[in-house]
Each structure stands twice: as structure tokens, then as C-alpha cells.
Amino acid sequence: AMAGAAAARLRAEIRRRERELRGLRERLRPSWLLGFPAELPPLPARSALSAAEILRYSRQLVLPDSVLVVGCGGLGCPWRSTWRRPAWAAWGWWITTWWRRATAAAGAARRGARGRPKARSAAARCGGFNSAVQYVPYRGALGPRSALRLVRQYDIVADCSDNVPTRYLVSDACVLAGKPLVSGSALRLEGQLVVYNYRGGPCYRCLFPEPPPPDTVTNCADGGVLGVVTGIIGCMQALEVLKIASGMGSSFHQYMLMFDALEGRFRNIKLRPKKADCAVCGDSPSITCLQDYEAFCGSSATDKCRTLQLLPSKDRISVERYKELLDERVPHVLLDVRPQVEVDICRLEHAVHIPLRKLEEKDEEYLQYLQKRIREEKQRTDEQTSFPVYVICKLGNDSQKAVKILQELPVKEFGSVLAKDIKGGLMAWATKIDSTFPQY
Numbered sequence: 001a002m003a004g005a006a007a008a009r010l011r012a013e014i015r016r017r018e019r020e021l022r023g024l025r026e027r028l029r030p031s032w033l034l035g036f037p038a039e040l041p042p043l044p045a046r047s048a049l050s051a052a053e054i055l056r057y058s059r060q061l062v063l064p065d066s067v068l069v070v071g072c073g074g075l076g077c078p079w080r081s082t083w084r085r086p087a088w089a090a091w092g093w094w095i096t097t098w099w100r101r102a103t104a105a106a107g108a109a110r111r112g113a114r115g116r117p118k119a120r121s122a123a124a125r126c127g128g129f130n131s132a133v134q135y136v137p138y139r140g141a142l143g144p145r146s147a148l149r150l151v152r153q154y155d156i157v158a159d160c161s162d163n164v165p166t167r168y169l170v171s172d173a174c175v176l177a178g179k180p181l182v183s184g185s186a187l188r189l190e191g192q193l194v195v196y197n198y199r200g201g202p203c204y205r206c207l208f209p210e211p212p213p214p215d216t217v218t219n220c221a222d223g224g225v226l227g228v229v230t231g232i233i234g235c236m237q238a239l240e241v242l243k244i245a246s247g248m249g250s251s252f253h254q255y256m257l258m259f260d261a262l263e264g265r266f267r268n269i270k271l272r273p274k275k276a277d278c279a280v281c282g283d284s285p286s287i288t289c290l291q292d293y294e295a296f297c298g299s300s301a302t303d304k305c306r307t308l309q310l311l312p313s314k315d316r317i318s319v320e321r322y323k324e325l326l327d328e329r330v331p332h333v334l335l336d337v338r339p340q341v342e343v344d345i346c347r348l349e350h351a352v353h354i355p356l357r358k359l360e361e362k363d364e365e366y367l368q369y370l371q372k373r374i375r376e377e378k379q380r381t382d383e384q385t386s387f388p389v390y391v392i393c394k395l396g397n398d399s400q401k402a403v404k405i406l407q408e409l410p411v412k413e414f415g416s417v418l419a420k421d422i423k424g425g426l427m428a429w430a431t432k433i434d435s436t437f438p439q440y
């Protein structure tokens, strides 16, 4: 077996060269692939079909032919997590099988800096399946300035994004442009599907007039999602798009589909019709043009790394500082608050593991375990000051929530504890401290 350090060096070298390659490929990117809000390229004219193609697509030719797909991850997967890409591929198959023309708009502009834009790679792969289908990749964040112009060019819109601001933006744009919106979402082991703004049904705002508080929202990057679940919801979205386009219609403007992968159950929840007092689709709407949705929701529209700022900076430390404390062998407890499935993927060996949910529930058994571990570690020090507990999670959001809970624990039982969160979590640890630590 190769020595650990040598293997780590090799892996780091491979990553460096891959980054370099991505950069080189990026420079080959054609200039027509402009980011928003540059002038949108018009949809290319439909090219003449060969007789064979007409035969192959006879059933689909009668259908309207343009679909705008917003977001082309497996409903919001980080670009480099290749293991999640099959979920996207499922989408690709569907749109290539059925659609003469489909468009993918990438969710996050910053993705472009990392490598090949997802929209372009999606289009390239779909194009490989079927040359009769035209794919127009748009790169860049969909914003209030570009959304309406874009949505107006298409017959049906599918929302495959993974963040609240984009959901409001796309829904409002569809109401203003009069287009049906097939909206899918997936988180952990659950998925949902609704068709908004269709045949008197509600829009997204009818159901959710106010955005949820930003710190209560969990997205896929934080919460994780099973690629198969996004695949299932994505396929169902494509099916509903097809039904709407063909005139069969969809039932999901009256019902919300809920899929529970754990129980293996689909449920339909009855929806109310659109609200007369809805701010955008109601009788006297107050919203007549698109707004600043990130400000409205208090969160950013990138689906990848939403970073919360719940704690003052005195309650947070960097991964670099934590590494120093570790090297100095300063007595402390490291508390990992990720769900068990993530801990099973990778962990820091010395961490005490208690899922955030157990802390939130004030689970007796877990709290006693924490108390015991703090007591054990405390015995290694004579210091009478507050005992440090550092809290870590994947990205540094849940860890802040956990610190807030720890700060409220009774001093009588736990003694004086100084809880701090490690900024950026284990992913920062992986990028800045230990390149052999897995990123997921």
C-alpha cells in the first residue's frame, strides 16, 4: 500500500491539474455564450426536418415546442459533485426525447468560474442524443432584468432551481408573461411537484405570500438530497410539461404532489384556487414588474453555498485557528452536528457527534452524553475558565444554530461552557487544511 502522505500529495496534484484543465477549457468557451444581462440571443429558427425525423417525431410535432428549464443541476447539486449528475441526466433524456427545443438556464453565475457552465454541458450532452433538438444554453444568474424577457420567449417554464428567491422570481415572471410553470423541488428523501399559474390554479405567491425566514430554509447543499429523488421529480416535471403541451392538461394545478421516498409513498394534497388578493395574480395586483428577490427573501439566489450569519464574530473561529488549537493540544470538545448519514461519509476522528435535530429536541440521552464528554475533557485541564466547545457541520450554517442552543444550556449541569462555531465547516477544513478530507 502506498504511504498515506504520498497518496495525499498525489491526490492534491491531480486536483491541481484538473483545475488547470478546467481553466483551459473555459478559455475555449464560444463567445456567443454570454452571461446575463447581455442581450439574449434569439431562439434559432426551426431547422427543416428530414423525412426520418418527421416519422420519428410525428407525435411530438403537433406540440408547442419550447420549454425553458431554469436550473440544470439535479435540482441544485454542486457542480463538481459528479455523483449527483445522473439526476440531471434523467432530465436530459426526457427533454431530448420529447422536445424539439429546450433551454437550460444556469442557476448560479459563479459556477462559470469553476469550470464548464452547467447549462452548456447540459446542452452539449442533450445535443449528442438527438441532433433535431435545439438547445440554447444561457449562462449566468437569472435576475429580475432578464427573467421576463426570457420567459416570454417560451411556451412552458420548468423551475428546477433550488432556492427561494429564484422560485419567487420565476413564478412572478410566469404570471406576468402568462406562462404555466411546472415547479419541482427535492430535499433529502422528499420531493414535491406543483403546476403554478395554470387554468385558474394558484401561483407560488398564492401558496407562499411571505418568504420563510432565511435561517429556517435548508437547501440541498446543506441538507443533501438523494439523486434518485431529484431524478424522479425531474421526470415527473417533464411528464407534466408534456401533458400541458399536448393539451391533455395537468392535475397538479389543483393538487400538490408529495413524494416520500422513505415510505415509498406519493400523496396528492388539494390546493385552493388562486387567491383573489394575491399580490401578483390577484384581482388588483400590487406587483406589476419584477423586483429584487434576494432582498425580498433575505437570502442569496445561489443554490450552492448559502452562508448564514447568525452569530457575532466573537462566537466564531476560522478553520485555520482551530487547526492551531488542535496542534497546541488545547483541551476542548469538538462537536459535529451533522446528520448520521453525513458522519458516515467522513468525520474528524476526535469529534463528538450529536445531530442538530437532537440538540433542538433537547434529547435527554444525547445531552447527557455531551455532558459526560465535556466532564472527561475538563479533567485534563486545571483551568477554571469556561471550557471551550467547538461546533462543526458541513458548511457552517447548522453549527451556528447549534452554538445558539449550547449557549442556552443550564450552567448548573454543564458547567461554564464557551461554545464557538467553526466557520465554513468541514468543507472549509477540506479546502484549507486537509486536502485529503472528502468534499461531498
Ligand SMILES: [Zn+2]
Pocket (backbone or CB within 6 Å): 202, 203, 204, 205, 206, 207, 274, 275, 278, 279, 280, 281, 282
Ligand atoms: Zn397568486
